[in-house]
Amino acid sequence: MDHGTRDEMLGRLAEAVGSVTVAHPTRVAIDGPPAAGKTTLADELADVLRTQGRDVIRATADDFLFPRAQRYSRGEYSAEGCYFDTHDHDALNRVLLDPLGPGGDRQFQHAVYDRATDTALSPPVTTAPADAVLVFDGVFLMRPELFDRWDLRIFVSTALEKTVDRAVVRERQVSSRAEVERRWRERYIPSQQLYLATVRPTDHAEIIVHNDVPQQPAWETALTP
Numbered sequence: 001m002d003h004g005t006r007d008e009m010l011g012r013l014a015e016a017v018g019s020v021t022v023a024h025p026t027r028v029a030i031d032g033p034p035a036a037g038k039t040t041l042a043d044e045l046a047d048v049l050r051t052q053g054r055d056v057i058r059a060t061a062d063d064f065l066f067p068r069a070q071r072y073s074r075g076e077y078s079a080e081g082c083y084f085d086t087h088d089h090d091a092l093n094r095v096l097l098d099p100l101g102p103g104g105d106r107q108f109q110h111a112v113y114d115r116a117t118d119t120a121l122s123p124p125v126t127t128a129p130a131d132a133v134l135v136f137d138g139v140f141l142m143r144p145e146l147f148d149r150w151d152l153r154i155f156v157s158t159a160l161e162k163t164v165d166r167a168v169v170r171e172r173q174v175s176s177r178a179e180v181e182r183r184w185r186e187r188y189i190p191s192q193q194l195y196l197a198t199v200r201p202t203d204h205a206e207i208i209v210h211n212d213v214p215q216q217p218a219w220e221t222a223l224t225p
Contacts, residue, residue, distance in 0.1 A: 001210075001220045006044075009209065009217045013154065014048045016207055016221075017133055020151050025057070025100040025132040027149060031141040031201055032156030033192045034184070035163040035170060037211045041156055042137040055129050057100075061138020063111035064092040068118045077182065079190035087138070088112065089145040097149040100134055139192070142201040155205035158212055160189050 074081035095109040106128045210218040
């Protein structure tokens with residue numbers, strides 16, 4: 001386990017990205033529970049990589065959701081619904097991960113869905129350079145449907161109880177504490193517990209970032225990628 005500053009940790013992650021040798025864009029997964037700090041970390045890593053001259057594609061699982069009616073077909077607070085009905089993995093593979101992978105034509109779309117309007121999106125198709133880096137954040141990224149699509153897997157680990165407190169702060173403009181706590185305790189945390197128990201993502205991540213104290217992170221390189 002290494003400890004250090006935020007910049008030191010980001011430097012280590014950028015080094016890991018740079019060490020990936022593939023003949024196609026490097027696809028980096030930043031996985032972890034909701035409110036663990038994945039999006040912030042992904043944005044920071046993307047900035048570091050850009051300063052190093054890399055062409056970075058930033059994308060997020062929230063842009064590959066099923067329509068709202070499908071996401072909540074088992075109920076708004078269903079943990080099983082959160083895990084099984086939320087993300088359109090087929091679309092994610094088809095328009096983004098496979099085109100950037102082995103044998104792909106590097107012609108990709110970064111989104112298929114607009115959460116704000118609950119409507120499908122079809123952004124322009126873009127061609128990625130062969131040495132581009134995809135930095136992709138989201139939940140459940142090491143599940144079987146996606147596992148072999150990643151060239152580097154990073155898991156952002158945070159105590160699940162801490163994510164509730166962060167979510168209350170993050171969503172205080174749009175949701176009451178009671179609403180946030182119910183959503184986390186009934187839907188998000190049980191779905192993460194299901195994922196952790198069945199997929200064991202920390203066993204498969206090349207790097208685990210311990211993000212309980214974001215400005216004093218710890219990180220470890222897994223012995224078994």
